[in-house]
Amino acid sequence: MHKQNMILRHKLFDRICHWFVVATGLVTFLTGFAFFFPSFQWLGSIAGTPQMARFVHPIAGLMMCLPLMVMLVRYYHHNKWEKNDLTWMLAIKDVMFENEDKIPAIGHYNPGQKVLFRTFVVTSIALTITGIMMWQPYFAPYFEASAIQWAILIHAICAVIMLIFVIVHFWMATWVEGSVAGMLYGYVSRAWCKKHHPNMLNDPELKTNKQEKH
């Protein structure tokens, strides 16, 4: 395998963003879990004390959501719905069981990833808005009590949805070996593209390591 022929899948800026979101997201989710399920209050201890977790959670949350939204904007063009996507969705069983000959060819992202993308867009916007509304002592005093109650509910629902999709994201990324390396170092092999995202190879803007360097 020649490194020069590797294909650039994630630019450096996006990679930094991604891992920054992972780090802050970990803090946000672990502290948030501590408030959501009181039996898991000990998880909040990653911030020291429950009081500290309460203080850190909204800040870590903003540090997760804002770069996440920057990233989502940067990946927007890869996530438009394409013509093969519906057939791919219908063949989801073959995807899961690796019946590769039956999977329709797709581009940079598969429709599953596009659904994930959309969910992250919606939930991160909702989490940011509702999170600010319930943020004591800075912003909450400006809102009506009933508005805050709904904000708390929507915040919780979106957090659960996001967490479930994060689990799906993590599971798929570790299942399809090479994806994590792609997100870490930016490059994937030609064979990997051919197998998982064949239409990506037709992309006129495709860059390989060799072309980048020269």
Place this chain on the structure above:
Amino acid sequence: MSAQDIILSSGTSELTPAAQVRRKLSKVAKLFDATKCNGCKACQVSCSEWNDLRAPVGSFQGSYQNPMDLSSECWTLMKYQEVEENNKLNWRFAHSACMHCDDPACLTACSTKGAIVQRANGVVDFDSDKCTGCGYCVSACPFDVPRLDPIDQKAYKCTMCSDRIQVGQEPACVKSCITGALKYGTREDMLFIADLRIKELRKRGYVNAGLYNPEGVGGTGMIMILHDINQPQNYGLPADPKTSVPIKLWQDVVKPLGAAGIIATVAVACLHRITVGRNLVEEDEPAQFDHTHSDKSDKE
């Protein structure tokens, strides 16, 4: 009062209940008779004295009420509601403090274990040491009672002077009430006294006199005799207080469903991993590996 006297605690569920009452205690209550109150503020002052609270001196806002609102430094406030009846201005004095709900919305909303407890005698109390300052109780309370302190960011409210009542005394506000508008005792006794008083008031022409003891929160530990029970808003009281829909949905539906969803997703992921296994790519240039192989076989 010991930990065994706690019958409800925030941040627990049926699976992890609070310490259960071992001694049967009768529920206590404060009875406020608005028809006897003359707005002297003795209760407000004695509350601040006993609990050593010093609300900042406010500015004149066109009302005898002072301070203008409850705060972490003001747990009992005489509200001077101005009501116009038959072209006449009337004051409706309202002794506003925690209502000590039987089914407290603040406790339901609080996710911090033990930050809000209900004692066997019905008193709802905050353990400020455990409070994280999330303010969920502040937005949940239908009576708008608990407040966060600007300095330590913890929630505070009337404790019904738990420290006094556990040694057999009545709350400070009751002790200092000069007109007998405030009474304290077992809930049963207070309901009985209220009943007699309301009958008397009705006979004297207050046909709408009645007891404010709202069902929506399971009844309260502070019950109030009002001139007109159909007009609780004249006293700044909500007509139908209860734990709001979003808070119930959040605690009773979203949490268990969320837990189920998260566990199910993780379970499916694990199952998929051990059944379908790794999704490896066969690289089309395995030359290097072949090379090392032949090297090895040479040596063998």
